[in-house]
Amino acid sequence: xxxxxxxxxxxxxxxxxxxxxxxxxxxxxxxxxxxxxxxxxxxxxxxxxxxxxxxxxxxxxxxxxxxxxxxxxxxxxxxxxxxxxxxxxxxxxxxxxxxxxxxxxxxxxxxxxxxxxxxxxxxxxxxxxxxxxxxxxxxxxxxxxxxxxxxxxxxxxxxxxxxxxxxxxxxxxxxxxxxxxxxxxxxxxxxxxxxxxxxxxxxxxxxxxxxxxxxxxxxxxxxxxxxxxxxxxxxxxxxxxxxxxxxxxxxxxxxxxxxxxxxxxxxxxxxxxxxxxxxxxxxxxxxxxxxxxxxxxxxxxxxxxxx
Amino acid sequence: xxxxxxxxxxxxxxxxxxxxxxxxxxxxxxxxxxxxxxxxxxxxxxxxxxxxxxxxxxxxxxxxxxxxxxxxxxxxxxxxxxxxxxxxxxxxxxxxxxxxxxxxxxxxxxxxxxxxxxxxxxxxxxxxxxxxxxxxxxxxxxxxxxxxxxxxxxxxxxxxxxxxxxxxxxxxxxxxxxxxxxxxxx
Numbered sequence: 001x002x003x004x005x006x007x008x009x010x011x012x013x014x015x016x017x018x019x020x021x022x023x024x025x026x027x028x029x030x031x032x033x034x035x036x037x038x039x040x041x042x043x044x045x046x047x048x049x050x051x052x053x054x055x056x057x058x059x060x061x062x063x064x065x066x067x068x069x070x071x072x073x074x075x076x077x078x079x080x081x082x083x084x085x086x087x088x089x090x091x092x093x094x095x096x097x098x099x100x101x102x103x104x105x106x107x108x109x110x111x112x113x114x115x116x117x118x119x120x121x122x123x124x125x126x127x128x129x130x131x132x133x134x135x136x137x138x139x140x141x142x143x144x145x146x147x148x149x150x151x152x153x154x155x156x157x158x159x160x161x162x163x164x165x166x167x168x169x170x171x172x173x174x175x176x177x178x179x180x181x182x183x184x185x186x187x188x189x190x191x192x193x194x195x196x197x198x199x200x201x202x203x204x205x206x207x208x209x210x211x212x213x214x215x216x217x218x219x220x221x222x223x224x225x226x227x228x229x230x231x232x233x234x235x236x237x238x239x240x241x242x243x244x245x246x247x248x249x250x251x252x253x254x255x256x257x258x259x260x261x262x263x264x265x266x267x268x269x270x271x272x273x274x275x276x277x278x279x280x281x282x283x284x285x286x287x288x289x290x291x292x293x294x295x296x297x298x299x300x301x302x303x304x305x306x307x
Numbered sequence: 308x309x310x311x312x313x314x315x316x317x318x319x320x321x322x323x324x325x326x327x328x329x330x331x332x333x334x335x336x337x338x339x340x341x342x343x344x345x346x347x348x349x350x351x352x353x354x355x356x357x358x359x360x361x362x363x364x365x366x367x368x369x370x371x372x373x374x375x376x377x378x379x380x381x382x383x384x385x386x387x388x389x390x391x392x393x394x395x396x397x398x399x400x401x402x403x404x405x406x407x408x409x410x411x412x413x414x415x416x417x418x419x420x421x422x423x424x425x426x427x428x429x430x431x432x433x434x435x436x437x438x439x440x441x442x443x444x445x446x447x448x449x450x451x452x453x454x455x456x457x458x459x460x461x462x463x464x465x466x467x468x469x470x471x472x473x474x475x476x477x478x479x480x481x482x483x484x485x486x487x488x489x490x491x492x493x
Contacts, residue, residue: 001393001394018396021396021397022396022397025381025397025398025399025400026397028399028400029384029400032434032435033436034433034434034435036434037384037385037434038384038385038430039384039385039389067384300384300394301394302394304389304394304395305389305390305392305393305394305395306390306391306392306393
């Protein structure tokens with residue numbers, strides 16, 4: 001088993017499949033009256049969050065607690081970081097406290113890689129800048145597999161702000177490893193053509209959502225990340241949602257079995273309409289539940305065995 | 308999975324027909340000791356406990372036309388030796404419909420050795436329900452217990468040295484039925 005999960009590219013097909021299978025067993029355990037398992041008793045997991053997050057932090061916390069690990073939550077606000085402490089000094093503090101795993105979210109791409117050279121424990125990337133978010137890709141893949149029964153050969157459209165999306169990058173890597181075919185859709189200003197090709201040469205690019213939809217098994221809508229946009233990438237929010245937003249009319253163009261995904265948080269009315277988000281094809285709430293199972297699987301496989 | 312039969316340091320303890328007779332006997336003992344297997348659930352411990360539990364249920368059905376619910380109970384997440392080995396893949400836990408609350412649970416495993424697997428199984432059981440009682444059925448008891456645990460139904464007692472290993476093969480998993488003792492001194 002690998003020691004760190006810094007990138008979805010760290011996972012080969014066998015390891016990724018093992019994580020998804022393990023997540024399946026973890027999900028089965030979630031239905032029980034006693035959800036707690038003794039597996040990681042005595043291990044310490046630090047949630048090191050330099051960026052705001054609700055679902056990812058709560059999801060990691062729930063996952064670690066269900067496996068009986070001790071959880072220390074650290075958020076940059078109200079810590080010594082606001083006094084100017086560097087990531088390295090914070091890392092050394094965690095190291096001295098004996099953290100077995102550090103779950104890190106940071107606004108700087110590559111922060112988990114740097115961190116893994118400073119601590120002895122496992123480092124799990126919970127989102128770094130515009131780089132990667134591997135556990136999101138795992139829970140997305142798990143959701144697709146449990147809804148559609150397979151991943152190999154699936155056609156997946158990732159729609160919207162690919163440029164700023166770590167979710168998209170991790171999904172491109174993981175889905176390609178597992179045999180799915182990814183098409184990126186969005187305005188040319190938000191599709192980094194060369195980056196997509198560098199991650200996976202098989203990735204297709206389209207600027208026309210309507211023509212892509214009838215052929216897809218999965219449509220993954222990305223959040224328009226206005227907080228990361230310094231320039232104007234499209235003329236207006238209204239024009240964006242007219243061309244790339246998923247509404248009922250567009251959803252009807254999808255094949256009967258196709259599902260609609262969104263990593264959250266959603267801008268309802270921007271990239272997705274409320275009717276679509278709340279429809280039976282949408283897996284958005286399921287993705288949150290699956291997130292806990294997928295993260296339990298990652299924590300178990302990284303920390304459960306011999307260090 | 309099965310090592311070649313030509314291995315000089317290995318000895319077949321139970322052949323195919325012996326193994327079938329032993330399973331039949333355990334099925335009879337269960338019927339006898341539980342007065343007709345009423346309110347009883349068989350839970351196999353993966354990997355080989357699961358097909359064994361299914362076979363026991365099938366034999367009980369053949370003998371007395373009684374349907375005993377069968378399930379599986381994976382104990383990996385409850386093991387006390389997780390940190391001594393590389394991470395293990397998880398097995399399936401599937402409880403029969405109706406659960407185990409208030410029922411007599413018979414845990415089924417292939418080999419009883421240190422007793423640590425059974426200890427983990429008791430912990431796991433505790434988290435999935437509250438059976439009225441718990442019993443243990445094993446195909447082979449090889450001794451060397453490290454915990455105060457004993458089996459209620461034993462297919463065969465095999466005296467071993469700690470250095471030896473007992474290998475149970477079942478058609479469902481390994482493609483043949485036999486029990487083999489390997490590493491024995493000649």
